[in-house]
Structures are given as C-alpha cells and as structure tokens.
Amino acid sequence: MYTQSTSRPDTLDRSPANLFRTTEGDSLDTEQSASNRPANWWRLSAEAVAIALLLRQTLNSRSRSRGYLAALTTAVAGAAVYDAVGTMRRRQPEPVYLRATITINRTVEEVYRYWRDFRNLAKFMDHLESVEESNGVSVWQARGPGGIPVKWEATIVADKQNERIAWRSLEGAELPNYGQVTFVQAPAGRGTEVHVEMGFEPPFGPVGSGVAKLLRGIPEQQLQNDLRRFKQVLETGDVTKSDASVHRGPHPARPTNNQQQKPAKGTVKL
Amino acid sequence: MKANCWYGKRDVRVEDVPDPKILSPRDAIVKVTSTAICGSDLHLYNAYIPSLEKGDVLGHEFMGEVVEVGSAITNLAVGDRVVVPFPIACGHCRACHDELYSLCENSNPNAWMAEKLWGHSPAGLFGYSHLLGGYAGGQAEYVRVPFADVGPLKVPAGLDDEQVLFLSDILPTGYMGAEMCNLRGGEVVAVWGAGPVGQFAIASARLLGAERIVAIDRFPYRLQMAAEKAGATDIINYEEADVYETLLELTGGRGPDACIDAVGLESHAAGPLYAVDRTKQALMLETDRPLALRQAIRCCRNGGVVSVIGVYGGLIDHFPMGAIVNRNLTLRAGQCHVQRYMRTLLDRIQKGDLDPTFVITHRLPLSEAKSGYDMFLHKQDGCEKVVLKAA
Ligand SMILES: NC(=O)c1ccc[n+]([C@@H]2O[C@H](COP(=O)([O-])OP(=O)(O)OC[C@H]3O[C@@H](n4cnc5c(N)ncnc54)[C@H](O)[C@@H]3O)[C@@H](O)[C@H]2O)c1
Ligand SMILES: [Zn+2]
Ligand SMILES: [Zn+2]
Numbered sequence: 001m002y003t004q005s006t007s008r009p010d011t012l013d014r015s016p017a018n019l020f021r022t023t024e025g026d027s028l029d030t031e032q033s034a035s036n037r038p039a040n041w042w043r044l045s046a047e048a049v050a051i052a053l054l055l056r057q058t059l060n061s062r063s064r065s066r067g068y069l070a071a072l073t074t075a076v077a078g079a080a081v082y083d084a085v086g087t088m089r090r091r092q093p094e095p096v097y098l099r100a101t102i103t104i105n106r107t108v109e110e111v112y113r114y115w116r117d118f119r120n121l122a123k124f125m126d127h128l129e130s131v132e133e134s135n136g137v138s139v140w141q142a143r144g145p146g147g148i149p150v151k152w153e154a155t156i157v158a159d160k161q162n163e164r165i166a167w168r169s170l171e172g173a174e175l176p177n178y179g180q181v182t183f184v185q186a187p188a189g190r191g192t193e194v195h196v197e198m199g200f201e202p203p204f205g206p207v208g209s210g211v212a213k214l215l216r217g218i219p220e221q222q223l224q225n226d227l228r229r230f231k232q233v234l235e236t237g238d239v240t241k242s243d244a245s246v247h248r249g250p251h252p253a254r255p256t257n258n259q260q261q262k263p264a265k266g267t268v269k270l
Numbered sequence: 271m272k273a274n275c276w277y278g279k280r281d282v283r284v285e286d287v288p289d290p291k292i293l294s295p296r297d298a299i300v301k302v303t304s305t306a307i308c309g310s311d312l313h314l315y316n317a318y319i320p321s322l323e324k325g326d327v328l329g330h331e332f333m334g335e336v337v338e339v340g341s342a343i344t345n346l347a348v349g350d351r352v353v354v355p356f357p358i359a360c361g362h363c364r365a366c367h368d369e370l371y372s373l374c375e376n377s378n379p380n381a382w383m384a385e386k387l388w389g390h391s392p393a394g395l396f397g398y399s400h401l402l403g404g405y406a407g408g409q410a411e412y413v414r415v416p417f418a419d420v421g422p423l424k425v426p427a428g429l430d431d432e433q434v435l436f437l438s439d440i441l442p443t444g445y446m447g448a449e450m451c452n453l454r455g456g457e458v459v460a461v462w463g464a465g466p467v468g469q470f471a472i473a474s475a476r477l478l479g480a481e482r483i484v485a486i487d488r489f490p491y492r493l494q495m496a497a498e499k500a501g502a503t504d505i506i507n508y509e510e511a512d513v514y515e516t517l518l519e520l521t522g523g524r525g526p527d528a529c530i531d532a533v534g535l536e537s538h539a540a541g542p543l544y545a546v547d548r549t550k551q552a553l554m555l556e557t558d559r560p561l562a563l564r565q566a567i568r569c570c571r572n573g574g575v576v577s578v579i580g581v582y583g584g585l586i587d588h589f590p591m592g593a594i595v596n597r598n599l600t601l602r603a604g605q606c607h608v609q610r611y612m613r614t615l616l617d618r619i620q621k622g623d624l625d626p627t628f629v630i631t632h633r634l635p636l637s638e639a640k641s642g643y644d645m646f647l648h649k650q651d652g653c654e655k656v657v658l659k660a661a
C-alpha cells in the first residue's frame with residue numbers, strides 16, 4: 001500500500017514487533033515475530049456493524065432501496081466471511097493489531113503537542129475514560145461495551161518531538177498493549193498525516209471475558225473513527241454532533257429530550 | 271415543535287417532536303419561516319437513498335430567524351434573518367479552505383458509512399439520510415444549525431423570503447451546473463430536466479453567456495416556464511421529438527457544447543429503454559436510472575462538457591465510457607458548494623439580474639407537507655416548486 005520514502009519515519013513495517021523498537025532501532029522483546037501477520041478478526045466486527053446496519057435497513061424499509069441494500073449487504077458479508085475464514089486458520093489467542101491514519105489541517109507542531117498531552121486522548125477516543133500522567137508513567141482507564149472498566153499503566157518508550165511517540169503498558173497490566181503515533185508533514189501544505197498503530201495482547205491462559213469483550217469492542221474502524229474525532233477537535237474545536245450521532249445506538253435524525261446521550265467528548269479551546 | 275418526518279416509501283408525516291437544542295458552541299437555532307420541497311427530497315420520498323430511519327426530520331432548503339446562538343457565535347445575533355446552505359461545512363478543513371464546501375471533511379459524523387459506500391465521505395447534509403450525517407432537516411418549525419459562523423447568510427432588509435429562499439440550494443446548484451460548463455460566451459447548452467434545478471441552470475447559463483439554451487422535458491407547462499421565464503431559446507418535448515436528432519438539427523450536426531443533467535437518478539423516458547432500466551432498478555441490477563445522462567453524453571459535441579447536477583446515489587448500468595474517452599468529453603459532477611455562490615447570487619438578485627421567485631407555483635402551510643410532496647411528485651396542478659410556510 002505504501003511506498004517507502006526516506007522522509008517518513010520508521011512506521012512502514014507494520015508488524016507489531018517493529019512498534020517495540022525505539023527510535024534508535026533496538027528491539028524490545030515482544031515474543032512476536034515479524035512474520036506472524038496480525039490477526040484481522042477485529043475487521044469482522046467493523047464489517048458486522050455495517051452488515052447489521054444494512055440488514056436492519058433492508059428489513060425496515062419496505063422499499064425499492066431494499067434490493068440495493070441487499071446487494072451491498074451481500075458484498076460486505078462476502079468480505080467479512082473471507083476475513084473470518086482467514087482468521088480461523090490461525091491459532092488463538094492472537095494479539096490484536098490496529099492501525100489507522102488521517103490528515104489534519106494543522107501544523108506538525110500543533111498536532112504533536114495536542115497528542116503528547118495524553119489527557120487529551122480521552123476527549124476523542126470513544127473507549128477511553130481518562131489518562132493521567134505523572135513522573136513518566138501514565139494511568140489509562142478504558143471501558144468495554146458492557147461498561148467493563150479496564151485500567152493499566154504505561155510508559156513512553158520513544159518520544160521524538162514532532163515526529164513520533166511510542167508507549168507500552170507496564171508489567172502487570174490487565175491488558176498488555178502498546179501503541180505508536182507518527183506525525184508526517186503532508187505534501188503541498190496539506191497539514192499533518194497522523195499514523196497510529198496499537199496492539200493488544202490477550203493474556204495467556206483462560207482469557208478474562210471482560211478483556212475479550214473490550215477487545216471485540218475496539219475494531220480498527222473504531223480507531224479510525226477516533227482519529228476522525230481527533231481531526232474534528234483540532235480543526236473545528238469540537239467533536240461534530242448530529243441529532244442522531246449524539247445517541248449511543250441508532251436514533252432517528254430528530255431532536256430529543258432523552259437524557260441517554262453519549263458523554264460529550266470534545267469541546268476544547270484551541 | 272411540528273416537523274415533517276419520513277416513515278417509509280411515500281410516507282411522510284408532520285408530527286410533534288422535541289425542540290432542538292444547542293449541542294456545540296458553534297451552533298445556532300433558527301426558527302424556520304419558509305422551507306421548500308426539492309427534487310432531492312423526492313428521491314427520499316421514493317426511498318431510493320439508503321440509510322433513512324423512521325422518524326427522520328426531512329428538509330434541506332430553509333430560512334428563518336435566529337432565536338439562539340452558541341457561545342462561540344459572534345457573527346449572528348438573535349433576531350437576524352438568515353438563509354442556510356444545505357451542505358454543512360466547518361470552514362476550517364482543507365476542503366472548506368478550497369471552497370469545496372459540500373466536501374467538508376468534518377461535518378459528517380457518520381463518515382465511515384459513506385466511506386463504505388463511496389470510498390470517501392462528502393459533507394453532512396441537513397435532512398438527508400444517516401449516511402450523510404443524521405441531521406434533522408428544515409421542514410420543521412426550528413432547526414439546529416451547526417457551524418453557524420460559516421453557512422448562514424444574513425438577508426438584507428427589503429428582500430422577502432421568496433426572493434432569497436432558493437439561495438439555500440437550487441439557485442446555486444443551477445448556477446454551479448452552468449459554471450461547470452466553462453462557458454466563454456456564444457455556446458449552445460442543452461439542459462435535461464425543466465424542474466426547478468433545470469430552470470436555474472438555464473437562467474445561469476444565460477447569465478454566463480450561452481447563446482442558445484435548449485430545455486428538454488416532457489411536461490409542456492415546465493417547458494413553457496423554461497422558455498418564458500428562465501430564458502431557454504429552444505425546447506424539446508422528448509415524448510414528441512427525438513432528442514438526439516433535434517439537437518443535431520439545432521447545431522448543424524455538432525451537438526451542444528455543453529450538456530447539463532438536471533434530472534438525476536429517477537429519469538424517465540419514452541420507449542422501451544425506460545422499461546428496461548426501470549426493471550433493472552427494481553431488480554437492483556442498477557440502483558439509479560441514467561437515461562437522461564446517457565442521452566446527454568451521446569448528444570454532447572466532441573470535446574464538450576457534460577455537467578451532472580442531478581443526484582445519483584449508487585450504481586448505473588451501460589455507462590457509455592467509450593463515448594467519453596473516444597470523443598474527449600469532460601464529465602463534471604457534484605453536490606453544490608452552496609456557500610461559495612450565495613453572496614454572488616444574492617448580489618445578482620439585488621441588482622435585478624435574476625428573480626428566482628418565478629419557479630414557485632404552490633405555497634402551503636408546513637402541516638400540509640404530505641400533499642405538497644404528492645403534488646410535486648406527480649407533477650399535478652402545474653406544480654413546479656412548493657414552498658412550505660412554517661411560521
Ligand atoms: N447537485 C446538487 O447539489 C443538487 C441540488 C438540488 C437538487 N439536485 C438534483 O437535481 C435533480 C432535479 O431536481 P428538481 O428539484 O428540479 O426535480 P424535479 O423532479 O422537479 O425535476 C426533474 C425533471 O426532470 C424531468 N425528466 C425526467 N426524465 C427526463 C429525461 N429522460 N429527459 C429530460 N427530462 C427528464 C422530469 O419530467 C422533471 O421535470 C434531482 O436529481 C435533485 O436531486 C441536485
Ligand atoms: Zn434541494
Ligand atoms: Zn470543512
């Protein structure tokens with residue numbers, strides 16, 4: 001997909017092992033060989049959402065758009081089944097590896113600065129409740145789909161100003177994980193490309209069902225949507241809200257008196 | 271408040287829904303005075319556009335009075351009269367900087383859905399499906415307007431609603447349709463569809479220097495309006511004459527320099543081809559019926575421009591790519607970047623170059639939206655454009 005170019009930081013080898021490398025290039029031990037391609041069952045969740053949505057639409061609307069959606073649904077379902085078959089051949093449990101990218105109409109300095117303050121991440125990342133940082137250790141609190149809380153501590157393993165930040169959970173985390181974000185100046189004054197990679201490693205032995213659920217709740221599409229909100233916050237000052245999108249589940253495009261809305265992520269002063 | 275809500279194919283209902291609230295510091299709440307029914311709404315009414323939910327508030331052409339503003343809004347004050355563009359645009363993304371407002375990168379909170387369907391997401395639109403944002407529309411007594419520091423245009427005193435209402439969509443859309451034709455003066459332009467969008471494409475082609483403008487439709491009252499009010503020099507009723515032959519006749523065999531599709535995905539035709547496409551659409555072998563578009567491509571002169579402002583949602587069949595490549599045609603298309611044209615067109619209205627009120631044939635209270643939709647859909651009672659009065 002990408003062509004290696006010298007101006008890009010070392011994000012191009014997308015294998016999880018590479019994420020544990022520091023900027024200097026020495027590899028941190030991850031028990032994860034670069035040849036072991038990351039599982040993509042998370043993609044199944046993203047596609048499942050699309051399928052569910054399309055199916056619901058198909059069943060709901062006694063309309064001409066039914067067949068149209070049926071065709072779309074079949075196409076999406078086909079891709080999902082293909083993914084699923086590919087996944088089942090691999091041994092379980094597999095680590096989860098996600099990546100997403102977006103371009104933001106802001107300077108590399110502005111984008112880096114905002115991300116580097118990890119507390120800001122909770123303002124646009126849907127599953128993240130809060131991040132606190134002191135003495136180089138950050139405490140992350142997230143929640144799964146059933147509201148299951150997950151907490152871990154992490155440390156920064158690489159921090160190159162305006163270029164790259166990498167972090168990794170500390171020993172004893174309920175959900176060992178790592179992540180890296182790189183910032184690349186986009187061509188022709190188009191702002192900053194943000195490339196995010198994250199990995200989660202389900203613990204060995206019987207996997208705690210809470211952790212498993214949480215993992216299922218963070219497909220790559222979710223990370224992509226998080227980045228889109230990151231862009232909205234940096235470019236417009238807030239997460240974009242529509243009459244339907246402020247609700248957790250499906251909701252018609254109309255105002256509501258219902259209090260069951262998503263927590264208001266976003267609203268920042270720039 | 272009262273709002274016109276979608277409940278399924280040919281089923282809209284005006285019902286009570288909660289009043290909108292400010293959700294973001296850059297929002298404003300507008301009390302709607304006038305709102306219109308668009309050909310685009312007919313695509314929703316006929317359930318051709320996916321991802322509507324029962325209870326969605328429709329409407330994307332509206333204007334009214336500002337009754338509340340968010341804490342970050344300084345350009346508008348309570349009491350201002352505004353017209354609101356149908357694409358929602360943030361004003362700060364790259365697309366907005368390039369004045370490509372209908373491609374705003376931040377205004378569709380459901381961008382991922384649009385990405386699955388089209389590869390990338392355009393802007394969010396008022397009252398136009400969840401794929402395009404899930405925003406409540408303007409066929410209502412009140413609307414929440416996001417990014418109110420970017421879109422709404424203040425209406426100067428002395429202009430009444432009907433003179434400026436169409437700045438919200440169809441006037442800029444017709445204008446962009448003509449602008450995409452790259453007119454330098456003296457051209458022959460053919461316009462498929464003499465609906466309100468086609469009428470304004472004709473009027474704009476005239477403003478931009480076209481010498482002959484041919485209107486094509488099958489409703490005599492619409493063709494008459496095109497000739498008498500919009501400025502068409504020639505008209506073709508496609509049920510009475512062969513469009514291709516007639517256009518060649520009119521242009522000494524060259525074909526029109528530019529062809530505008532102001533029909534969109536529900537195009538109709540005389541003859542067996544219509545039945546074929548209609549059946550394919552019903553069987554979902556194609557989602558959109560491109561009869562007018564195919565014809566526009568066939569008729570266009572070598573090296574000419576085909577400008578598509580009629581809306582398409584998905585896939586079409588038998589697209590004449592060979593004609594486009596071998597005859598070096600330029601194909602241009604898009605939802606209108608309304609914000610880009612509003613001020614210029616307001617000037618034109620104030621100077622008297624253009625009076626957009628000529629398309630209005632019916633005025634109804636908001637409560638009668640349903641009968642407005644039916645009349646407009648079936649082109650009954652000489653219906654060209656329905657304006658709903660909400661206050
Ligand atoms: N691009 C944009 O930003 C934008 C904005 C507004 C509307 N639109 C689209 O413009 C189109 C027209 O809107 P409208 O409000 O004028 O609707 P309308 O239904 O009043 O007009 C459509 C006209 O096309 C005619 N027609 C149908 N088949 C034809 C054919 N084969 N040849 C010639 N004419 C044919 C119909 O008789 C009708 O008069 C719709 O698709 C609408 O969604 C696009
Ligand atoms: Zn419209
Ligand atoms: Zn924008």
